[in-house]
Amino acid sequence: MHSIGIIPARYASTRLPGKPLIDLGGKSMIQRVVEQARQANLSRVVVATDDERIRKHVLGFGGEAVLTNPDHPSGTDRVWEAYQHLGTPADCVVNIQGDEPFVHAAQINALLALFADANTQIATLVKPVLNLEELLSPHLPKVVLGAQAEALYFSRHPVPYLRQHPQEQWLQHHPYLRHIGLYAYRPAVLQQLTQLAPAPLELAESLEQLRWLTHGFRIRTAETALETIGIDTPEDVARALAYLQRPGQYPST
Template structure:
């Protein structure tokens, strides 16, 4: 099975314009993501951008990059356009977020490993919830899984609801998982996903993956104990620089 890693990287972020090009201790964020992805079990790593500045920057550090349209609403859509420009030799496409410069190769490999299961059409990572702050944070989506570690539902609210148990005791009574936003897709499935219209559950929770579940696709999960550190706003850069000192 051959896998390609695609890193969507757009310039016009609402909260942090030009984010892929922000420098972190001498290297841009997109270069750090690319370098981490190259250490995983991927046959190729490609940046998918809509901006000439990012395009030229990736070429300058020796990376592979393709230009995609500016109108895409999600990284999934950008991945599909990039995928259409690549050879047909890849079985699996891994969507690696361009704002996570500390993504671990082990995490990418876990996503790829999910496709050893024939029923896996999409794969993603989950992590045990460790604190009440995580559990009740709507910006940290939770996931319920089935007996074969397939995702049953994602929500910004803690699920399941523990009837008869005080909320401060929930973590001690049941294993909760949060979603880590990295995806893998079988190549043909990725093309199908981008043809789907937004669904009712997706609109309710503002979670793209609910569209896929609502249309009957199987999302297999793998558990990781590793945390991801994303950079969403300029204020996150200082935290990333501090983490970088422990990451080296």
């Protein structure tokens, strides 16, 4: 199977301008993402950026990068434009978050495995919720699945609501899952996703994947127990640096 990993990397960031170029233990964040992605079973790994400084930096460490429109409303749109620039047909395109410097090859490979089924349209990852802090955090979207491990709904609120138990006991009575924002798509499906109008549920929860579900696309999931560290704030940078001092021991969120 020919699969391409595309890493959206914008320069602008409200809390961390130039985020992809932030130094993490002697390597930029974007270099770490590329190196992690290259360990997976991907045929090609490409950075999709809106900034020449990032493109030159990626080329400088031996990576591949393409310039894309700075006005894309989402990473999904940037990934689709980058895929068109490449001119290489693929069976599967993986959208790898550019602010996840410790993404695991096994997580990417778990998504790729789902595309052995010709009916798979979109795939993403889920992870068991481990504690009440994770369950109640609006920054860690939760997901409920159907019998075939297809997503039924995503929410920033804990779902389902266990009306017969107090909230602090919910994890004792239900195996809650949180969503990990790594996606893979059939190219034809990816193209269709970029043409969809925003949906009311998406706007309510600020979760793009609800647009896809609203329009009838099916999202298959693979479960992972592996943790990652997303970089959005200076505090996240400190957590990442702490992790580099003690690999394998992820600081708590």
